Amino acid sequence: MTQATPATASSGALAPLLAVAGSIISVNFGAAYAKGLFPLVGSAGVTAVRVGLAAILLLAFWRPWRAPLARADMANVAIYGLMLGFMNLLIYAAFARIPIGIAIAIEVIGPLAVVVLSSRHLRDFAWVACAAGGLYLLAPTTAHSTALDPLGVAAALGAAFCWAMYIVFGKRVSTLKGGHVVSWGMLVAAICTVPVGLAQAGPALFAPQILLGGLVVAVLSSILPYSLEMLALSRLPRRVFGILVSAGPAVGALAGFFVLGEVLTAVQWAAIGLIVVATGGSAATAGRS
Numbered sequence: 001m002t003q004a005t006p007a008t009a010s011s012g013a014l015a016p017l018l019a020v021a022g023s024i025i026s027v028n029f030g031a032a033y034a035k036g037l038f039p040l041v042g043s044a045g046v047t048a049v050r051v052g053l054a055a056i057l058l059l060a061f062w063r064p065w066r067a068p069l070a071r072a073d074m075a076n077v078a079i080y081g082l083m084l085g086f087m088n089l090l091i092y093a094a095f096a097r098i099p100i101g102i103a104i105a106i107e108v109i110g111p112l113a114v115v116v117l118s119s120r121h122l123r124d125f126a127w128v129a130c131a132a133g134g135l136y137l138l139a140p141t142t143a144h145s146t147a148l149d150p151l152g153v154a155a156a157l158g159a160a161f162c163w164a165m166y167i168v169f170g171k172r173v174s175t176l177k178g179g180h181v182v183s184w185g186m187l188v189a190a191i192c193t194v195p196v197g198l199a200q201a202g203p204a205l206f207a208p209q210i211l212l213g214g215l216v217v218a219v220l221s222s223i224l225p226y227s228l229e230m231l232a233l234s235r236l237p238r239r240v241f242g243i244l245v246s247a248g249p250a251v252g253a254l255a256g257f258f259v260l261g262e263v264l265t266a267v268q269w270a271a272i273g274l275i276v277v278a279t280g281g282s283a284a285t286a287g288r289s
Contacts, residue, residue: 015231015235016231016232016234016235016236017232017236017244019228019229019231019232020228020229020232020236020241020244020245021244022224022225022228023224023225023226023228023229023232023245024225024244024245024247024248024251025251026220026221026224026225026228027220027221027225027248028100028104028248028251028252028254028255029220029251029255029258029259030216030217030219030220030221030222030225031091031092031095031100031104031221031252031255032100032252032255032256032258032259032260033213033216033217033220033259034046034050034092034095034213034217034221035095035096035100035260036259036260037210037213037214037217038092038095038096040204040207040209040210041197041200041201041204041205041210042096042197042200042201043089043092043093043095043096044089044092044093044193044196044197044199044200044201045197045200045201045204045205045210046092046197046213046214046217047088047089047092047193047196047197048190048193048194048195048196048197048198048201048205049197049205049210049211049213049214049217049218050088050214050217050218050221050222051085051088051186051189051190051193051194051218051222052190052193052194052197052214053211053214053215053218054186054190054218054219054222054223055183055186055187055189055190057218057219057223058179058182058183058186058187058223059183059186059187061179061183062179062180062182062183064177064179064180064183064184067177067180069176069180069184073173073176076169076172076173077173077176077181077184077185077188078188079165079169080166080169080170080172080173080181080185080188081184081185081186081187081188081189081192082188082189082192083162083163083165083166083169084162084166084185084186084188084189084226085188085189085190085191085192085193086158086159086162086192087159087162087163087166088189088193088222089192089193089196090155090156090158090159090162091103091104091107091155091156091159093151093152093155094106094107094152094153094155094156094159096152097149097151097152097155098148098149098152098153098156099256099262100252100253100255100256100260100262101249101252101253101256101262102148102156103152103155103156103159103252104156104248104249104252105135105249105252106153106156106157106159106160107156107159107160107163107248108131108135108160108163108245108246108248108249109135109157109160110159110160110161110162110163110164110165110167111163111164111167111241111243111245111246112128112131112132112135112243112246113160113164114164114167114168115128115243115246116128118237124243127243127278128243128246128278130274130275130277130278131243131246131247131274131275131278133271133274134249134250134270134271134272134273134274134275134278135246135249135271135275136271137267137270137271137274167233167241170229170230170233171233171241174230174233174234175234179227179230181230182226182227182230185226186222186226229241232244243278246275246278247275247278249271249275250271250272250275253271253272254272
């Protein structure tokens with residue numbers, strides 16, 4: 001039997017970590033770009049175009065019907081898709097009402113909850129505490145903070161719940177062929193989101209400018225990140241995946257700076273540092289597991 005060399009084993013451990021990093025970068029810069037389209041068709045309209053085009057492209061590429069799902073897997077894939085769809089609708093609704101960095105900081109409560117509920121090691125709680133400190137600094141916690149739109153906060157909390165369920169059910173179906181699962185899940189998500197987008201935007205949803213912009217968002221925020229996440233979920237413990245994605249607020253803040261011109265304060269940079277430390281620590285822990 002051929003034994004894996006240390007270099008091969010190291011490469012195999014690194015691949016899912018890189019997949020999560022690529023997913024986080026792609027989805028957050030895609031979100032910043034998408035926010036620029038909100039004035040044209042609304043947050044639900046952008047969500048509909050993004051998810052609908054992503055579903056079409058994924059189905060055309062993977063053709064998942066060639067390997068039908070087992071009946072036992074259908075319910076999990078359907079819930080995975082539902083959570084995917086509502087997570088997108090809710091977080092874009094939050095982006096429309098509160099800053100991207102704050103919305104993502106609230107949304108990441110979902111993955112952090114998954115980490116806490118699935119952890120059996122004290123070291124994991126240390127990294128969660130570090131990430132939580134960063135999230136606290138990103139959130140408006142002082143008396144002089146700007147008031148947040150309650151609907152925006154509620155939407156972000158709803159997205160947090162959906163993200164937690166997305167991780168749970170994504171892990172359950174991660175043993176299936178990743179591209180097929182993402183394709184079916186995106187189709188379910190499109191069935192949920194496209195009618196809402198049409199109700200908000202109407203025929204404007206089919207303008208060439210919107211379709212082209214939606215295609216960019218679909219690739220950056222749906223096709224690439226969810227495919228990478230499915231790869232990572234099949235090879236990483238659920239708690240480690242949850243800790244890694246807690247870097248989302250930091251990357252979202254950077255995306256807001258580069259794409260939308262949002263200037264960060266010293267406190268926000270300190271928060272980014274804490275979350276980067278938490279992410280690096282959890283990656284090191286995963287490498288020793």
